[in-house]
Structure formats: C-alpha cells, structure tokens
Amino acid sequence: MILFPQGRPTHRETFGEYCAAGGYQAVTKNILDEIIASGLTGRGGAGFPVGRKWSVAAETDADARYIICNAGEDEPGSFKDRVLLEYRPHLVLEGIILAARAIAAERAYVYLNETYDECFSRMTTAIDDAKAAGYLRGITVTVHPAPTVYVAGEDSAAIEVLEGKPPKPRQKPPYPAAAGLFGKPTVVNNVETLANVPPIVRNGATWFRRFGTPEYPGTMIFCLGEEMRDPGAYELPFGTTLRQLYENVGGGLKDHQQLKAILPGGPSCAFLTADQLDISLDPESLNQAGSSLGCGVMRFYPEGTCMVDETLRIAQFFARESCGQCPACRMETEMLSTILERIRQGKGDAALFNQFQKIIDFNRGKGYCALINMPGPPIMSALRLFGEEFEFHLQHGGHGSCE
Ligand SMILES: Cc1cc2nc3c(=O)[nH]c(=O)nc-3n(C[C@H](O)[C@H](O)[C@H](O)COP(=O)(O)O)c2cc1C
Known part of the structure; x- marks a missing residue:
C-alpha cells in the first residue's frame, strides 16, 4: 500500500530505514505538476484537490509563503494522523518539504494536537535527523501545539493559533491559500494528505492512479x-x-x-x-x-443502540464545540440539541419534528466555518431511518425501550 507497507501500521520507521527505502530522494522532479496529475485530494475531510490549492499559493504574488501540516486531530474517533506521525514521521516530513518546495515556502509548521506527546518526540527527532543530513536546506520546520478543541482543526482557526490568538475561524474569502498566516499564501494540508506526496513524486502520478478509482485515485x-x-x-x-x-x-x-x-x-x-x-x-x-x-x-x-440517544450525543457535541463567535452557529447547535433532548424526555408534541429542517435551512452557510453545516446530516438521517424510535421517546419519554 502507499502509506503503510502492509496496509496497517506495524513498525516505527527510523531515519536510516526511511532513507534506505529511497526516502528524501524525490526532491528534484517537478513536484506541482506531478501532484496535479495524480488527482490527490485532501484527506482532512473536505476532499479538496491538492494541486489546485498549491497552485493558488504558488501563483499568488508574495514575499513569503507557508505550509501548515494539520495534525489538530480532534474529530471523535480519529487517530490516523497520530498513527502516521508515530510510525512514519519521515514520510510526513518529506511531504512537508516537497510541499514547501512546490510553492516556494521557507517556513512550515506541524500543527500538532497538544496531547500527542509521542508524536511530538518522533517528529522533533525526525526534523533533527533530516536537518543534520541536509534535507531541510532553505526550509524551517517547527512543531506548534494545537489546542484540543474541535474547531481548532479548522484551517483558518489553526492559522489564528499560529499567530498567537484563540482558535476562532476566519471569514472566507480570502482562503488561506491566497491570504493565510500573517496574510501570506498558506497551504494547510492534513497529515495523511502530505504523507501521500513523497510516494507520488517518487513513483509518478501514473503509478499512484493504479490505486483507487479513476475519479478518486489512491x-x-x-x-x-x-x-x-x-x-x-x-x-x-x-x-x-x-x-x-x-x-x-x-x-x-x-x-x-x-x-x-x-x-x-x-x-x-x-x-x-x-x-x-x-x-x-x-x-x-x-x-x-x-x-x-x-x-x-x-x-x-x-442492534440495541438507541438512535435517539446517539443522535442527541452528536448534537450535544456540536453545541459544545461551537466556538460561539457566529451567533447563527451558536443558536442552531443549541436549538437542535435542546429539541432532541425534549423529544428524548417526552416533553413536547409532534410539531417538534418540523423544527429541525427549518432551523438547519435557515442557518446553512451563515457561519465563518463549516461547523454550522455539520449537525444536520446525522439528525435528518436518523429521523428518516429510525423515526419510530423518536416517536416512541416523544410518547413515553425515557421509559421503556424504543427498540
Ligand atoms: C470544525 C472543523 C474542524 C476541523 N478539524 C480538522 C482537523 O483536525 N484536521 C484536519 O486535517 N482538518 C480539519 N478540518 C478541515 C480543515 O479546515 C481543512 O479543510 C484541512 O486541514 C485541509 O487539509 P486537506 O485539504 O489536506 O484535507 C476541520 C474543519 C472544520 C470545519
């Protein structure tokens, strides 16, 4: 496979092992063209084409450009970035170096979940090893702690943190690729996205396209x-x-x-x-x-999972994690979880069911970041697929089984 030789993390790779397998040898080719041809898309959630983002940053006139490797990883249940940084830190670091060369950036940051102590030590050692071997010529890579709140992983919130401010998303446009860190073109990519870059540059876009589907290679x-x-x-x-x-x-x-x-x-x-x-x-x-x-x-x-409880848990997560700076987001996330709580406790009538779609439609796109669009899909799909459980709760409250 591309990132883990056996499809899963098995071995904590050293600098020597990475180099012996051809690591850090991919620097001379035309990186940007190869990434565009590969069709690589972002693995951080939004699936944006990597080549297009890099092109904007490379083509925007500026006296400085930046790379941010997004390892904020506060999504519940996600640990892939941690695993990549622990097991293959040099793969990620070479991805950062290649990205920096592709857009002519001289500074790069690993924006790392502040609880990831092992990743911190693996990554700082990797940076030291690569630097001592001369692979970081002209590029400074530093590790910066990311606060453990969900919204801190949003790209413009990460930029705010790197500028020394609280993790609050910025209004867009401008997008970070055109005007990001300190107002300069900034490429923010997920750890996994960047880990794909060295194999693509080393083996070529055609090789990469052998994996996956024609529309979604890799x-x-x-x-x-x-x-x-x-x-x-x-x-x-x-x-x-x-x-x-x-x-x-x-x-x-x-x-x-x-x-x-x-x-x-x-x-x-x-x-x-x-x-x-x-x-x-x-x-x-x-x-x-x-x-x-x-x-x-x-x-x-x-079987046996109460989908009302589960949907409520998710809605409460978004209400808790809304950073609160956009009134629409704060209002929407709180209202959705309050209505769900009332249904779960059997307080109210069937008119409550009509409220969800109205609240979601009213607020769509009204926040600075995508969090405002996030609570809707789990709620609306749960109502559609498991509606009888919600009706049972509305009638009986928390008593009896909705199964
Ligand atoms: C609330 C919120 C949290 C996010 N958290 C992360 C995160 O922890 N890691 C990440 O890579 N992207 C996260 N993103 C997506 C980033 O904004 C951005 O799209 C991504 O880092 C770009 O990298 P990619 O193109 O390589 O996927 C988050 C987005 C939102 C709206």
Whole structure:
C-alpha cells in the first residue's frame, strides 16, 4: 500500500530505514505538476484537490509563503494522523518539504494536537535527523501545539493559533491559500494528505492512479473503533466496499452482535443502515447514498443502540464545540440539541419534528466555518431511518425501550 507497507501500521520507521527505502530522494522532479496529475485530494475531510490549492499559493504574488501540516486531530474517533506521525514521521516530513518546495515556502509548521506527546518526540527527532543530513536546506520546520478543541482543526482557526490568538475561524474569502498566516499564501494540508506526496513524486502520478478509482485515485486510512473485533487504522484503496472494511478487515462487531447503523465519516455525516454495506468507499458513492466519507472515521452501531440517544450525543457535541463567535452557529447547535433532548424526555408534541429542517435551512452557510453545516446530516438521517424510535421517546419519554 502507499502509506503503510502492509496496509496497517506495524513498525516505527527510523531515519536510516526511511532513507534506505529511497526516502528524501524525490526532491528534484517537478513536484506541482506531478501532484496535479495524480488527482490527490485532501484527506482532512473536505476532499479538496491538492494541486489546485498549491497552485493558488504558488501563483499568488508574495514575499513569503507557508505550509501548515494539520495534525489538530480532534474529530471523535480519529487517530490516523497520530498513527502516521508515530510510525512514519519521515514520510510526513518529506511531504512537508516537497510541499514547501512546490510553492516556494521557507517556513512550515506541524500543527500538532497538544496531547500527542509521542508524536511530538518522533517528529522533533525526525526534523533533527533530516536537518543534520541536509534535507531541510532553505526550509524551517517547527512543531506548534494545537489546542484540543474541535474547531481548532479548522484551517483558518489553526492559522489564528499560529499567530498567537484563540482558535476562532476566519471569514472566507480570502482562503488561506491566497491570504493565510500573517496574510501570506498558506497551504494547510492534513497529515495523511502530505504523507501521500513523497510516494507520488517518487513513483509518478501514473503509478499512484493504479490505486483507487479513476475519479478518486489512491487510498484512505480508515479508523475502526473499539466496538469492532479488530479495531485499528487501516489503509485501503478508494473503491473498497464498506462490507470488506466491516467484515474482512474489522472482523464485524464484537460478540457477533448484529449491525444496526453505520456512520461512515465521523459525526457530521448521515447514518446508513446495515443493508447498505455494498456501497463503495469513495466520496462520490457515499454522497449518492446521502452521506459522506469525512476523514475516514467509521462507526458501526449494534442492534440495541438507541438512535435517539446517539443522535442527541452528536448534537450535544456540536453545541459544545461551537466556538460561539457566529451567533447563527451558536443558536442552531443549541436549538437542535435542546429539541432532541425534549423529544428524548417526552416533553413536547409532534410539531417538534418540523423544527429541525427549518432551523438547519435557515442557518446553512451563515457561519465563518463549516461547523454550522455539520449537525444536520446525522439528525435528518436518523429521523428518516429510525423515526419510530423518536416517536416512541416523544410518547413515553425515557421509559421503556424504543427498540
Ligand atoms: C470544525 C472543523 C474542524 C476541523 N478539524 C480538522 C482537523 O483536525 N484536521 C484536519 O486535517 N482538518 C480539519 N478540518 C478541515 C480543515 O479546515 C481543512 O479543510 C484541512 O486541514 C485541509 O487539509 P486537506 O485539504 O489536506 O484535507 C476541520 C474543519 C472544520 C470545519
């Protein structure tokens, strides 16, 4: 596979091992052209084409440019960035170096979740080793702590933090690629995105396109949680079916529990049901099924899960994590979780069900960042797929079973 030789992290690679396998030798080719031709898209959630973002930064007239490797990783259930930094720090670092050379940046930051102590030590050692060997010529790479709040991973909030301010997203445009850190062109890419860059530059775009689907070349790391028999981070090509991931890779749910629901892309995506396991794992197929792939956090729910409780938990997460600077976002996230709480406790009538879509439609796009659009898909899909559970709760409150 592209990022993990055996499709999963098995060995904490050293500088010597990375170099012996051809590492740090990819610097002379035309990096930007190769990345554009590869069709690489961002792995941090939004799936934006990497070549296009880099082109904007490279073509914007400026006396300084920056790279930010986004390792904020506060999405519940996500640990792929941590695993990449722990097991393959040089792969990520070479990706940062190549990105910096592609856009002529002289400074790069690893914006690292402040609780990731092991990653900090692996990455600082990697930087020291690469520097001593002369691979960082003309580029300064530093590790900077990222606060552990969800919104701190949003690209413009990360830029605010690097400027010494609280993690609050900026209004866009301008987008960071044109005017980011200190107002200069700044490429913010996820750890996994940057880890794909050295293999592409070394082996070529045609080689990379052998993995995945024609529209979505390459692989993605999927995080399976503790509800599975074999939890872990697994690298699979786009186009693998959800069933392969669930049954063959994850081994199904623990204790042979029956599958009830799937959240295929983290808390901001729409639920799927057990009969949708044959969907292909690529952004377009998930979109057609009304959901999304996000940054690859897969959650599988067993029979017996109360979907009202689960939906409420997600809504409360967004209400808690809204940074509060956009009134529409604060109002929306609080109202959605309050209404869900009332339904769960059986306080109110069926008119409450009509409120969700109205609140979501009214607020769509009215925040500085995408968090305002995140609570809607899980709520609306849960109401559509598991409506009888919500009705049961409305009638009986928390008493009895909604199963
Ligand atoms: C609320 C919120 C939190 C985010 N958290 C992260 C994060 O922890 N890591 C990340 O890479 N991207 C995160 N993103 C996405 C970033 O804004 C940005 O799209 C991404 O870092 C770009 O990298 P990519 O193009 O390589 O995916 C978040 C977005 C939002 C709206």
